[in-house]
Amino acid sequence: MFGQYRGRCAAAWALIGKGTAGALLLSVLLGTGILPARAGDPENLRRAELSGIAQIVQKEIRAGRIPGAVVLVGNEGRIVYRKAFGYAALGPERMPMTVGTLFDLASLTKVVATTTAVMQLVEQGRLELDAPAARYWPAFGENGKGAITVRELLTHYSGLAPDLNLATPWSGYRGALRAIIAEKPVAEPGTRYVYSDINFEALGEIIHRVSGEALDVYCAKHIFGPLGMRETTFRPPAWERYRIAPTEYLDGKLRWGEVHDPTAYRMGGVSGHAGLFSTAGDLAVFAQALLDGGSYHGVRILDGPIVERMTIPQSPPGKVRLRGLGWDLAAPFAPNRDDLLPVGAYDHTGFTGTLLWIDPVSRTYVIILTNRVYPFGKGNAGPLREAVINLLSAHLAPLTDAQVAARRPLLGRYYAEVGGPNGAGPVQAGVDVLEAERFAPLKGLRVGLITNQTGVDAHGNRTADLLARAPGVRLVAIFSPEHGLYGDLDEKVASGMEPSLGLPVYSLYGQVRRPTGAMLQGVDALVFDMQDAGARFYTYITTMAYAMEAAAKHGIPFYVLDRPDPIGANVVQGPILDADLESFTGCFPLPVRYGMTIGELAEMFNAEDHLGADLHVIRMRGYRRSDWYDQTGLRWVAPSPNLRTxxxxxxxxxxxxxxxxxxxxxxxxxxxxxxxxxxxxxxxxxxxxxxxxxxxxxxxxxxxxxxxxxxxxxxxxxxxxxxxxxxxxxxxxxxxxxxxxxxxxxxxxxxxxxxxxxxxxARWVLAAIRRGEDPRLIVAQWHRELRDFARLRGRYLLY
Incomplete structure (x- = not known):
């Protein structure tokens, strides 16, 4: 059989040189679908510029990370690069990779088949994105899933676990449906991104119920057939085996022509999350159809607005893990892509080693197909994908955020809301607000200032100098945290004097960690102005909490000059601190990343720990919770010696x-x-x-x-x-x-x-790591306790 297939390929290659008809027949025989670009056509990307792809792929083959690959690049409506490398199989007889090799697409099924089908039904008014999924599959709503919407399934914000438990004895498609019904969410819908195959397994059944056609039948009839994607199918016929790249030995048997994904395999080969087989040429047709607004050669599978809608951010408001509908989002191809916001292009990968990346800004798409799991699941397609994307980006012009927004107008609002890498600023930090108010809250007071090198205003003036010069305010003492007043020490810090002001500097990271009564002698108010790092174990927030305790004990008002959470105050991540593990590196049961400003933390500590401080937070102006520090317009000052950027x-x-x-x-x-x-x-x-x-x-x-x-x-x-x-x-x-x-x-x-x-x-996290549990499951478990923290946190948010 394999010999017959090689003979067919050789006959096809013999047609090269017989003109357009030969090239067309070659395209049909090898499943490429689109004619190659002709010499002299004005592509932005040319074959000569992309010759480096061959070196990249061959390097990965030599490294043993992949047995072979097919790489195809399209630009401005034409294929500008298409080549096969290495072998699809290495034994007992070597099977060369060809541009017409069929691959198990794995999770590309989610976007090529399932997402497209869902969006067709949305376009027809038969599905509503924000309707509960249980409206279309009533039993799905059991076990706490009644509120999950179709949109949340598509964006992976449903809160469902990563996949069904294969340790349970269910089997077949109907067995999978029963297992899905029995699933309980691991996070509240809309609150947490959890990449879940169950989402798309459920969507596959919803397509079946709404359309009256099984997923594979529906896709063949309404997507692949109309586009001429003749090589794309679930469950390819046995006679095609020697055109298919085998995947992995599982349970002693090589998966060859049968779906690799264990859940899809148990379901019978057809699922909304995996099971689709295709060629690079067929995927090129699909990619070009999306770039052309949902149509190919006069055949329309989606309206242009629907294509745009599913490929712009659709995650719940305030979430930083950006997803389109089905698709992941990425910066467009450009040599400065790392400086751009991660929207403009869209992509998806597959576990077997597949990639489909589409960039409407440059009208470029990239298809990389490998069977990196062959034969024992040890390969890695990541370096290949990254190197090819970087090479392509290097051959296109740099972009600005404004150019991206202009070329994809529906992203304009997103760019305006999120701000570019240089920020939409300016934000006024608490010290700037206090300065604008002419230090009125502190008039007539003798002030002790807890600060370090980060305590500066928008112009770089030290808060200590501002207070020392403020009319009606008398700065009498300075207190410094870990790393000292100048933030340059990585050891215990001694007390001393501030030379330019002639004031005592009391170290709170030396012999004592709380201001003593002697230090507070003659102080009418304590002012705290330091930039924290947004992480539970960063000690500046503990220093603030301890100083609040001391202020309350001595009846001294406590002022916090608020500053941004540098890594965003709209994200909460990580396990919550066990109460009996509280220490200087964790003084309150916070998650690792708490998503709060230092002023909000002060409000929480004061109320929840019953500190009794006379607390005053000088709020920022112009601050948005989603801002990273470089989006605030404030100058960056390294908060400590080992956090420089x-x-x-x-x-x-x-x-x-x-x-x-x-x-x-x-x-x-x-x-x-x-x-x-x-x-x-x-x-x-x-x-x-x-x-x-x-x-x-x-x-x-x-x-x-x-x-x-x-x-x-x-x-x-x-x-x-x-x-x-x-x-x-x-x-x-x-x-x-x-x-x-x-x-x-x-x-x-x-x-x-x-x-x-x-x-x-958290002891339970450590125990799970030591037991060898999958980290993704560990993360899913801590999402439950974050729901309670989110409710607590909500009481103290100031912005």
Whole structure:
């Protein structure tokens, strides 16, 4: 059979040189679907510019991360690159990869089949996005799922678990439906992003119930057939086997021509989340149809407005994990794509090693198909995808946010609301507001100021200097936190004098951590002005809480000059601190990332811990909870020696979780909290393991470094550099659990898992990591307790 297939391919290739008819027949025989670009056509991307793709793919094949691949690039209506590399199968007889090889698309099924079908039914008025899914499948609403909407299923904000439990003995499609009905949400609908195959398994059944046609029948009739996608199908026929790239040995049997996904396999090969097979050529037809507003060669499958609607942000308001309807969102192709907001293009990947990426801004699409799981599930398509995307981006012009919004007008409102990388600012911090009010609240008072190098106004003037010059205000003492008044010490700090003002500086990170009665002698009011880092274990918020206790004890009013949460005050992530683990690195049962300003925290601490402080928060002006620090217009001042950049601050709530154990997190290097390493780590092994986990927002690069201070000072460490790709999609505490779990699994005799408890703050999380539970399931479990915290937090929000 394989020999016959090779003969058919050879005959097809012989047609090259026979003119257009030969090329067309070749396209049909190999399932490419669209004619290749002709020489001289004015593409923005040309074949010569893309010759580097071959080197990228061949490097990945040599590294053993993939057996082969098909890469296809379309631009401005034409295919500008299409080539097959390596082998689809390596034994017992090698099967070369061809541009017509059929691939198990895995999760591309979600967007190519299911999302398209749902949006067709929405367009026809037969489905409503914001209607409960139970309206169309009543039994789905059982077990607490009655409020989940169709939109929440499409955006992965339903709160359902990642997938059905395969340890239970259900079987067949109807068995899967019963298992879905029995599922209970792990998070409240609309509150938390949880990527869930169950969402699309349910949508597949809803399509069946609304249309009266099974999902595979519906898609063949209303999507693939009309577009001429003749190679695209669920459950390909047995005679096509030698055109199909095999996937993985599971249960001793090679999945070849049968769906790889275990749940879809148990369901019989047809599911809304996986099961579709196709070729690069057919996917090119589909991608071009979307770029052309839902039509291809005069055949329309969706209206243009529907295509736009499903490929712009559709996540619940205030959520930073951005999803379209079905699709993930990304910055457009451009050499400066890392500086753009993560919207404009849209994409999806598949577990087997597939990618479909569409950029309406440059009218470019990229299809990468591999069977990276062949033969034993050890491959990795991530480096290939990233390298190809970077190469394409390098060949297109830089973009501004305004250009993106102009080319996709429906994103204009989003850009206006979120602000570009330079921010929509300006925000007035509490000190600026106090200054504008001519320090009226402090008139006639002798003031003690708790501050450090971050206590500055919009013009860079120190709050200490402002108070010292303020008419009617007398600054009499300064108090400094960890790292000292100038934020340059990484050790215990001694008290001293501020030379320019001639005032005492009392250290709250030396012999004492609370202001004493002697320190407060002659002080009428305490003022707190420092920038925190948005993470529970950052000690500045504890210093504030302790100082509030002292102020209450001595009957002194306490003023907080509010400042932004630098990593956004609209996101709550991570496990909540066990009450009996409270310490200087966690003085209140907060989640790791609490999504509150320092003034809001002060209100919460005062009320919930019954501190009894006479508290006054000087609120910011112009602040939006979704603002990252670089969107406020305020100048960045590193809050401590090892948080030098906003990127490091974003990674800190994750990488910081493992700092208590016997690993270096980059202290004593130029990249603190961007590194994780130790002398006993295999860098390549750890990087590949973590990249295979497909952790949103980051990638991992093997590296070696020698810390100049702190743990492993002067010793060579090997490990990973954590590269922040998309801060909007990053769940930092989940990243920390992934790193801890990886080190526990790979180095059970070396990594001291127990020692991370202080930073993790929850015994049940540590126990789950030590048991080897999947980090995604651990994250899903802490979402439940975050609901209670969200209600508590809501009482104290000021913005």
């Amino acid at each position: 906003l990127a490091e601050t974003a990674l800190y709530p994750g990488v910081g979780l493992v700092e208590g154990a016997n690993v270096s997190v980059g202290r004593g290097t130029d990249m603190p909290f961007e590194l994780v390493g130790a002398p006993w780590i295999d860098a390549e092994r750890l990087a590949q393991y973590l990249n295979d986990r497909d952790i949103a927002g980051v990638r991992f690069v093997p590296t070696a470094f020698t810390p100049g201070a702190s743990r492993y000072q002067g010793r060579l460490c090997r490990g990973v550099r954590v590269v922040l790709i998309d801060r909007q999609t990053l769940d930092a505490p989940a990243l920390g659990v992934e790193i801890a779990s990886a080190l526990t699994r790979l180095y059970p005799e070396k990594f001291q898992t127990r020692r991370i408890l202080g930073m993790v703050g």
